[in-house]
Amino acid sequence: MSLHPPPLNRRAFLKLSTAAxxxxxxGFRWLSAGTTSAASVNFKPNAFLSIAxxxxxxxxxxxxxxxxxxxxxxxxxxxxxxxxxWQDVKIEPAPLDTNQYERQVTAGSGAVRSSxxxxxxxxxxxRALLVxxxxxxxxxxPATCTTANSTVTHPPTGRTLSYGQLANSASKLPLPAxxxxxxxxKFTLLGTRVGGxxxxxxxxxxxxxxxxxxxxxxxxGAIVNPPLHGQKLGNVDDTAALKVAGVVKVVxxxxxxxxxxxxxxxxxxxxxxxxxxxxxxxxxxxSDRLSQAFADAIANGTGETRRKVGDVERALGQADRVIEATxxxxxxxxxxxxPINMYADVKADSAHLLGPMQTPAxxxxxxxxxxxxxxxxxxVEITRIGGGFGRRLKIDFVQDAVQASRLAGAPVNxxxxxxxxxxxxxxxxxxxxHYRAGIDAQGRLTAWHLNSxxxxxxxxxxxxxxxxxxxxxxxxxxxxxxSEVSTGAWRSPNHNVCALxxxxxxxxxxxxxxxxxxxxxxxxxxxxxxxxxxKVDYEPTRxxxxxxxxxxxxxWGNPPAGRSHGIAAHYSHHSYVGQVAEVSVTDGxxxxxxxxxxxxxxxxxxxxxxxxxxxxxxVDGIGAAWFGDMPIVEGASANTNFHTYRLIRMSEAPEVVxxxxxxxxxxxxxxxxxxxxxxxxxxxxxxxxxxxxxxxLPFIQNDLSA
Amino acid sequence: xxxxxxNINGKARTxxxxxxxxxxxxLRDLLDLTGTKYSCGMGQxxxxxxxxxxxxxxxxxFPISGASNQSxxxxxxxSENGDHPLQLAWKEVDVPQCGYxxxxxxxxxAALLKSNPHPSPEEIDANMTGNICRxxxxxxxxxxxxxxxxxxxxx
Ligand code: FES
Ligand code: FES
Numbered sequence: 001m002s003l004h005p006p007p008l009n010r011r012a013f014l015k016l017s018t019a020a021x022x023x024x025x026x027g028f029r030w031l032s033a034g035t036t037s038a039a040s041v042n043f044k045p046n047a048f049l050s051i052a053x054x055x056x057x058x059x060x061x062x063x064x065x066x067x068x069x070x071x072x073x074x075x076x077x078x079x080x081x082x083x084x085x086w087q088d089v090k091i092e093p094a095p096l097d098t099n100q101y102e103r104q105v106t107a108g109s110g111a112v113r114s115s116x117x118x119x120x121x122x123x124x125x126x127r128a129l130l131v132x133x134x135x136x137x138x139x140x141x142p143a144t145c146t147t148a149n150s151t152v153t154h155p156p157t158g159r160t161l162s163y164g165q166l167a168n169s170a171s172k173l174p175l176p177a178x179x180x181x182x183x184x185x186k187f188t189l190l191g192t193r194v195g196g197x198x199x200x201x202x203x204x205x206x207x208x209x210x211x212x213x214x215x216x217x218x219x220x221g222a223i224v225n226p227p228l229h230g231q232k233l234g235n236v237d238d239t240a241a242l243k244v245a246g247v248v249k250v251v252x253x254x255x256x257x258x259x260x261x262x263x264x265x266x267x268x269x270x271x272x273x274x275x276x277x278x279x280x281x282x283x284x285x286x287s288d289r290l291s292q293a294f295a296d297a298i299a300n301g302t303g304e305t306r307r308k309v310g311d312v313e314r315a316l317g318q319a320d321r322v323i324e325a326t327x328x329x330x331x332x333x334x335x336x337x338x339p340i341n342m343y344a345d346v347k348a349d350s351a352h353l354l355g356p357m358q359t360p361a362x363x364x365x366x367x368x369x370x371x372x373x374x375x376x377x378x379x380v381e382i383t384r385i386g387g388g389f390g391r392r393l394k395i396d397f398v399q400d401a402v403q404a405s406r407l408a409g410a411p412v413n414x415x416x417x418x419x420x421x422x423x424x425x426x427x428x429x430x431x432x433x434h435y436r437a438g439i440d441a442q443g444r445l446t447a448w449h450l451n452s453x454x455x456x457x458x459x460x461x462x463x464x465x466x467x468x469x470x471x472x473x474x475x476x477x478x479x480x481x482x483s484e485v486s487t488g489a490w491r492s493p494n495h496n497v498c499a500l501x502x503x504x505x506x507x508x509x510x511x512x513x514x515x516x517x518x519x520x521x522x523x524x525x526x527x528x529x530x531x532x533x534x535k536v537d538y539e540p541t542r543x544x545x546x547x548x549x550x551x552x553x554x555x556w557g558n559p560p561a562g563r564s565h566g567i568a569a570h571y572s573h574h575s576y577v578g579q580v581a582e583v584s585v586t587d588g589x590x591x592x593x594x595x596x597x598x599x600x601x602x603x604x605x606x607x608x609x610x611x612x613x614x615x616x617x618x619v620d621g622i623g624a625a626w627f628g629d630m631p632i633v634e635g636a637s638a639n640t641n642f643h644t645y646r647l648i649r650m651s652e653a654p655e656v657v658x659x660x661x662x663x664x665x666x667x668x669x670x671x672x673x674x675x676x677x678x679x680x681x682x683x684x685x686x687x688x689x690x691x692x693x694x695x696x697l698p699f700i701q702n703d704l705s706a
Numbered sequence: 707x708x709x710x711x712x713n714i715n716g717k718a719r720t721x722x723x724x725x726x727x728x729x730x731x732x733l734r735d736l737l738d739l740t741g742t743k744y745s746c747g748m749g750q751x752x753x754x755x756x757x758x759x760x761x762x763x764x765x766x767x768f769p770i771s772g773a774s775n776q777s778x779x780x781x782x783x784x785s786e787n788g789d790h791p792l793q794l795a796w797k798e799v800d801v802p803q804c805g806y807x808x809x810x811x812x813x814x815x816a817a818l819l820k821s822n823p824h825p826s827p828e829e830i831d832a833n834m835t836g837n838i839c840r841x842x843x844x845x846x847x848x849x850x851x852x853x854x855x856x857x858x859x860x861x
Contacts, residue, residue, distance in 0.1 A: 195800040202805035203793040203812060205741015205781030212740035220735065245707060245724060263735035264744070265727045337745045337753060337806040337840045386743075386806030387840050418746045608800045612843065616803050619842025642750035642838065651831040653844035 014125055015045055016175050023052040023167035024129065028122045049078065049122050051130070055150055055164030057082065058090045071197045073112050073605045074119060080189040081123030081182060083147040084163070091197075112605060112667050113574065124179040126170075133170035134161045184603055184664060193608035198384065210355035210383040211341040213413045218343070219248055221404045221414035222267035223397075224257040224274065225424035228635035230281030230484030233257065237275035244270045251407035258404040260412060268417060284635030285484045287330070287430065293481045294432035294453035298326075302451060303479035307463035309534035310473035312438075315447035319438030323512050327435070327501045328696040329460075331630040332428035332490055333421070333637075335645065338386020340421050344401035345411035350377040351402065352411075356385040356392055363398040370402050389620075390489035394426055422645060423637045426488030427630055428496065429454045435505040438473070443513055445471055445524070450502075453479035456487055462498040465571055466543060467506055469536035470524035485632060491620065492572055492672035497697075499570040499676030500625060504683050508693060517567055517684065518551050538571040542600050545661055546578030549598035553659055554580035563593060566685025568677040573669030575601040579618070579677045581654070583685035588705030592622060592654040592682055597674060599658060602665035610670055615656040617674035623648025625679030626699045646700075710774050714739070715783025723770050730754045730765040732773075733780060741781035741809045745838075752837030753810040756780045762817040781809035784816060792816055795854035803841035811837050815851050824855050 015027040027045025048060040059078060075089035082089075127147055134152035135142040138159055146153050150163045184190070201207040226233070236257055238250035246266025251258050259270035283289070297303065316322055342355035344367070351373055357363045360380045368375045385392060397414065405412040416424075431454035438447030448471045454460040459478025468474055490496060510520035525547075527533075528540035547569045550556075559565045562584055569578035582594040595618050604610045627646035631638040639645035658674075683694045686704065694702050712719045714737065721736050730747075733739040733756070743753040747766045754766040757779040784790045792815050802808045811834070818825055818833045825833065830851050839847065 193800070195797060196802060198805065199797050199800060199802055200788060202802045202808050203781075203796045204784070204788040205739075205809045207805060208740065209743075209806060211744065212734070214735075214738060214740075263727075263731055265724065265731040265735070268747075269724075335840060337751070337804065337838065338743070339745060385804060387804045389840075415744075418748075612800065612803055612846065615845050616842035619844060620840075623842070641748055642746045643748060647838050647840065648842070649835045649838060650844040650847065651835045653842065656845055 014122065014175055016129070016171065018168070018171040019050055019052070021052065023050060024126065024171040025050045026122055026126050028118055049126055051126060051163050051167040051170075053164050053167050055162055055167075056090065057084050057088055057150070057163070058092055060092050070112065072194055072609065074115065076189050076194060076605055077116060077119040078123040080187055081120045082127050084150045086189055086194065088150065113669060116603075116666050120181050121179065124181050125175060128176045128179050129170040129173050130163055130166045132173050132176070133166045137161065137169070191604045191607055194606045195608060207384060209338050209386045210343065211338055211386070211413075211415060213343045213354060213383070215343070215345070215411050218411045218413055219260040219262065219408060220264045220267045221258045221260045221401075221408075221412045222264070222271040223400050223404075223414050223416050223420060224259070224271055224276065225416070225420050226255055226278055227423060228278065228280065229285050229486075229632065229637070230635065231255070231278040234277035234279050240273040240275065241270040244273055249408050250274070251404060253403045253407065256400060256403070258400065258407075258412075258414060260404065260408050260410070264415060267415075271417070280635070281484050285632050286634060287631045290430060290455065290481065290483060290632070291328070291432065294479070297453040297479035297481060298432060298434045298451050302475075302477040303453070304459065305475060305477050306459055306461055307468065307474065307476040309468070309471075309475070310447075312447050312449045312473045312475040315473035316436060316438040316449065318440070319447060320441045321439040321512070323437045323439070323509055325435050325505055325508055325693070325695055327433040327504070329431045329433065329497050329501075330628070330697055331430045331485065331632065332624055332628045333425045333630050333639075333645065334389040334391035334490060335422070335642075335647065336387030336389055336391055339418055340391070340397045340416040341414060342397045342401035343411065343413040344398075344405040346371060346402060346405040349373055350379075351405075352379045352381070353398065353401070354381040354383060355398070355401065356383050356388070357395070357398065358385070358388050358392040359395060363395045366395050366399055367402045370399060371406060389491040390493065391421075391425065394488055418642070419640045422640050426486040428490035428493075429456045429460050429487040431455075431460050431497070433501050435501070437505070437509045439509070439513065445509055445513070447471065447473040449475050449477075451477045453481055455481050455483040455485060460494050460497065462494050462502075462572075464535075464537045465498070465502065466528070466538060466540070466569075467502070467524050469528040469532040469534060469540065472533045474533065484635075492675045495570065495572040495672070495676040496621065496624070499568065499572075500680040500683060503568040503570070503677065503680035504693065504695075507684050507687065518547065518556055521547055521567070521569070538576070542576045543569055543571055543578075546576045546598040546600050548578075549659060549661060550578035550580045550596050553598060553657060554582065554596040556580055564685045564689035566681045566683065566688055568680035568684060570673070570677040570680070572673045572676055575599065575668040575670060575673040577673045577677050579674075579681040581678070581681035581685045583682055583689060585686060585689045585704050588703060590626065590682070590686060590699060590704065592652070594655045594657065595622075595678060595681065597656060597658045598661065599670075599674065600661045600663055600665075601668045601670050601673065602663055603667045604660050605667055607660070610660065611658050613670045614658045614674040617672065618656050618678040619648055619653045621675035621678035622654070622682055623652070625682070625697055626652075629698050629701070708771075710770055712773055712778060713776065714778045715780060721770070725769060725771040727770050728766050729756065729768045729770055729773050729778070732770045733765065739780050739782055743806055743809060745806070750838070751807070751810075752814055753807050755810040755813040755837070757813060757817060760817070760820065762814050781813060784812060790816065791854040791858050792819065792850065795850040795857065799846050799850040799853060801843050801846040801850050803843055807837065807839045807841075811839065811847055815847070815854075819851070819855060819858065823858055825851070827852075
């Protein structure tokens, strides 16, 4: 066992009391790594671990379930330290404390990472209290007692007491000053495969999503967004729409119209019958205009510098050879399978919100602002989410529901037709990326410059990742081009494209130098390990670890006959992922047979969901790069549904083999990190197979038949 | 508006609806059988798959007028107690991520196994390719179908 150093004053984040109904109640704060440093004596718990006299263990949480396996992962972590079967830990939503709404976001793969130690502390503290209570009762030393299966045992005498029997007396003991956490080698639960809690309900259709919400008096609302980017609402003629059987009302507010009806079909039919005039923006946006603007900006200079090590221009000027390449990246919609929807019931001085929100606190804030109703009078419920990928971090649809319910004077569940989400979503930003690398007379890579242009003000780059640190002169620049197209975080923001571009260009450089892809990367990483240039955020040894593991898994360099290997690795959300793709190209058509995936994400919580996240991330990453495109033509999104917006399908999905490296590091993100390197590994394998370097996304727009 | 007599999951139901209303919305909004999901509304994704006289159809494209007096099975009626071999395999393999596409995947797979109890991997891919899973659970779906087929054979 390892003695866990209390991060700060333990009393500042654990609070013990007796539950009103009897039993032990341990309050703590999770998802608040940033706030525990306040070490306030008067902290307010935002989660409770309760052990009832019946023996029932309950985790009361204010954190929404978001379909990322948290509902299973959290009980597993508690169960491990507490020595109870995880199935016996019930997880229940706690009533929402208005002022305690933190980290209620499913983003950045951070939920487990930010809660891991506090959950373990809570579980271990409760266990220590139960052991002390039993030891006291028996007049023995706590150290002579053992725990398993919700029971304390005194092996020398064979006496046992269940957690339920001890809950009351344990709640009256002082909190231990420190607790011992299990050594990871002793884990019996963490790292095993456990099925998702909701799976039985999902396979029978019983599981409800936001879109399935049905309440008394509720209307179904179809939302109409401007058909072209940047348009404003003009006049609405709803005469024909109101004649559709089932349509009850048509309401509008700035730049949106909602058709409210007694069923969804009537609402959609009413939507089609609307006659709306829209006012055009000054210019109708187009992908062509943007491409030109990106190219012009890059040609004109360096824009905003996001990272600078050494003197890139000088090094390039002195280089023996300069290698250049430009990569072209399109917009990408999120296209979650569950269409955008949200329920709101607005009353005179209160409101209820219910739906698939990833940022409920923001949702409530905006509702309060729109309605002029204080936040504490607005209740929020989160439903299981049918895919987010970043789309539901936005709260535009919460506004829609609130406005529609307010104007209709009735509870409303709004839904965006698939076409609305495709036309008016907030996309992964398009961009243009110009790379230059300088090679000196000795054949060393001395300079790396990425000059990029995109429509986000923050720049769609990951400036601090590998090969940063391996090259003496290194610079990353971004240009911001304004556009009417709205953008947002898309699963693994920036990483999802930069891994592909960095790892592709790196191979272009390696190829020019005549270096073998894996050896070239390892050589650069050794440089970072021994003498990095500038500050480096990632751990080069861990990156090397996943590269070497993926290579070993795939038998790198010896692909089966007729197939080619490509390799890539990427660091994101504090996790390291290396992958080898096994690909063949026949008559210009790519087949991705297999992807070997090596992951260092620290301690794995639930192996089944961890593997599932990797498999899904890889399929998503490859599919998006292979087929994903959203051209903007004459102000409109050109792909309006899945007949033209192509998603990867089963027959195209590779077999994925995943290995998690054994480490002692705490758990880090896994919802996203497997995605970024996947498309890079495939692109590199395509190069190995065909000699064609893909510089334009999606892959299918490249001619590989030559 | 017209009245329709339907047989859904073995039960007789009567609904009053616009004859052009797709079966999807009849099930979801009028009968509160929300296991059948909407995603594209144009026959492209398969989340709305149900069985009509045992054959898979896209309920988002199928007007209620065509369903009169025919036997419809939805995910809620795939088995009595959630124990269809595919449902058991889905749990065993821990297939779902967000889960939204899974009712449709199961209904397509159930129709496949009914007509072809031992599909080859290629036949599985070919039959399932009309069902999109945005979360990318394809590999697990494949594994679960094979598992269910195997267990069916052992019975
Ligand atoms: S909703 Fe019917 S096929 Fe997509
Ligand atoms: S599990 Fe999410 S779409 Fe299939």
